[in-house]
Amino acid sequence: MTTAGLVYLFTGELKIALYVGGIEVVLKMILYFFHERIWNGIPFGKKQLKPKVLWFTGLSGAGKSTIAEMVFEKLKSRGYKVEHLDGDKVREIFPKTGFSKDDRNRHIKRVGFLASVLERNGVFVVASFISPYKESRDFVRNQCRNFQEIYVSTPLEVCEKRDAKGLYAKARKGEITQFTGIDDPYEIPENPEITVDTSDQSVSESVAFVLRKLGI
Numbered sequence: 001m002t003t004a005g006l007v008y009l010f011t012g013e014l015k016i017a018l019y020v021g022g023i024e025v026v027l028k029m030i031l032y033f034f035h036e037r038i039w040n041g042i043p044f045g046k047k048q049l050k051p052k053v054l055w056f057t058g059l060s061g062a063g064k065s066t067i068a069e070m071v072f073e074k075l076k077s078r079g080y081k082v083e084h085l086d087g088d089k090v091r092e093i094f095p096k097t098g099f100s101k102d103d104r105n106r107h108i109k110r111v112g113f114l115a116s117v118l119e120r121n122g123v124f125v126v127a128s129f130i131s132p133y134k135e136s137r138d139f140v141r142n143q144c145r146n147f148q149e150i151y152v153s154t155p156l157e158v159c160e161k162r163d164a165k166g167l168y169a170k171a172r173k174g175e176i177t178q179f180t181g182i183d184d185p186y187e188i189p190e191n192p193e194i195t196v197d198t199s200d201q202s203v204s205e206s207v208a209f210v211l212r213k214l215g216i
Helices: 002-011 014-040 064-077 087-093 101-120 134-143 156-162 167-173 203-214
Strands: 053-057 082-086 124-128 147-152 194-196
Touching: 002 014, 053 064, 053 101, 053 134, 064 082, 064 124, 064 147, 064 203, 082 087, 082 101, 101 124, 101 134, 134 147, 147 203, 194 203
Parallel strands: 053 124, 053 147, 082 124, 147 194
Antiparallel strands: none
């Protein structure tokens, strides 16, 4: 409209003004298309982030799934290719997965292998699993190129107070066996890349802390 107005101002010809304005719109759309693709292909000045496997581990009720879901949404909103693998959702697909130490280790190793394949193909992976044993967590770490162990260290007593699903209460009564933290051990990560504790900070604060630590 600006171009058409200027042409009309200088020529007094409405037909010519509209014709020139129309041509300019089409040309600018074409130029914009190529400009954006050339600009996106120039890495200079852009922050390049290699895909990572963000492995959230901690007791049931620690807050790992909630934090992981929000981190996933943040990465997705910023245009990264990202997948979220969650313990409860994966077990819904494979309901016969057991809870013995061997079953848990096999389960985590399978999921870890999948995470490593996604990472190699340029996808960020956000995984939230109790993954109580060091053996299987180390297996996943060794499979991945850029593994970030995020320990949600919320204490057992806080997790029990939350107990939204009533699982801890059932475990205390003996109605559920092999429950992590009650009659089955949780091997605390020795050197996690990131540690968060939702007993002394909110979920949003935990999410912001994780993203800041990751440099995202």
